[in-house]
Amino acid sequence: MIIILYIKRLARMTETIPAKGSWKGVNWKIFYTSWGGWTLDGFTAFIYAFVNVVTTEYLLKATGISLSYKDFFLEAFFAVFLLGWGASVIFGPLSDKYGRVKTLAISVILFAVGSILSGIATNAYEFMVFRFIVGLGIGSVWFTGGNAVAEAFPENRRVMGAGMLHTGYYFGFFFAAIAYLVLFPYIGFGGLLMLGALPVVFVAYLGFRTREPERWEKVQKTAEISAKKSFLSAFGKDYRRTTIAGSIVLIAVIVGLYGGTVYVPDVTTNIISRLPHLAYPTIDLVAAAGAEVSLFTVIGCLIMPFLAE
Numbered sequence: 001m002i003i004i005l006y007i008k009r010l011a012r013m014t015e016t017i018p019a020k021g022s023w024k025g026v027n028w029k030i031f032y033t034s035w036g037g038w039t040l041d042g043f044t045a046f047i048y049a050f051v052n053v054v055t056t057e058y059l060l061k062a063t064g065i066s067l068s069y070k071d072f073f074l075e076a077f078f079a080v081f082l083l084g085w086g087a088s089v090i091f092g093p094l095s096d097k098y099g100r101v102k103t104l105a106i107s108v109i110l111f112a113v114g115s116i117l118s119g120i121a122t123n124a125y126e127f128m129v130f131r132f133i134v135g136l137g138i139g140s141v142w143f144t145g146g147n148a149v150a151e152a153f154p155e156n157r158r159v160m161g162a163g164m165l166h167t168g169y170y171f172g173f174f175f176a177a178i179a180y181l182v183l184f185p186y187i188g189f190g191g192l193l194m195l196g197a198l199p200v201v202f203v204a205y206l207g208f209r210t211r212e213p214e215r216w217e218k219v220q221k222t223a224e225i226s227a228k229k230s231f232l233s234a235f236g237k238d239y240r241r242t243t244i245a246g247s248i249v250l251i252a253v254i255v256g257l258y259g260g261t262v263y264v265p266d267v268t269t270n271i272i273s274r275l276p277h278l279a280y281p282t283i284d285l286v287a288a289a290g291a292e293v294s295l296f297t298v299i300g301c302l303i304m305p306f307l308a309e
Helices: 002-014 028-063 067-098 100-119 124-152 155-195 200-209 214-222 227-233 240-262 264-273 282-308
Strands: none
Touching: 028 067, 028 100, 028 124, 028 155, 028 200, 028 240, 028 264, 028 282, 067 100, 067 124, 067 227, 067 240, 100 124, 100 155, 100 200, 124 155, 124 214, 155 282, 240 264, 264 282
């Protein structure tokens, strides 16, 4: 609630910029639904980053696999998760056909189910399947929510809307750091993995109760949309170059995201292991590192749109 009030206040503050018009016409309900889903995405993705080592060790022992394969399975679990994220491309055409908000709500439910199943997995192979499901849902929430916000904001506020939306992912990172610090000693890695599913009912409810963006509704009235036609149009002569260029940029973004943020807990733990004289417990320092990265990224998400405009 505090974060939502802050976003509303930010909107009122920036409304004074005369060159860019006002915030009238923004569908804030769509924004809150998308932001909530993206926050859950960030929490779910990063809570695993905090517990990936202990989770992998437990699952390998439960599966009867030697811990000498730990590094391989650490990367394999991440790879399967990213494969799910990539496979979520199927939800793009579906959101064109059936609606942004409904697809967003289904996506949130999907990764929530994957989160619960990940928390109760009994072996490494089950866990791979469940992480694929989580990645599938998270990937869909990302672009479905982004499209919904782009269509819910007027043209002169779209860049700021995108920046505000992406604060959600790193607020999720921040909440994951706090949960790891406070709850891990009590509920373990399984409990933490399942936490991402807790607020899903609220977000899914908003998703099914929120009206679709007006732009999407207008397209539905004026054109016959099919999932297949929507997907193929991205590679048609009008959009082919944009699709390819955007895909290349996105590859760099994903590599940077996982290289620069998801591995922060592992890197911090590794550094701490080489500094035995530190006065603070490892769990405190790892959580602090994650919180620091998330908060500075939130600041960047809010500053960069002003520069872009």
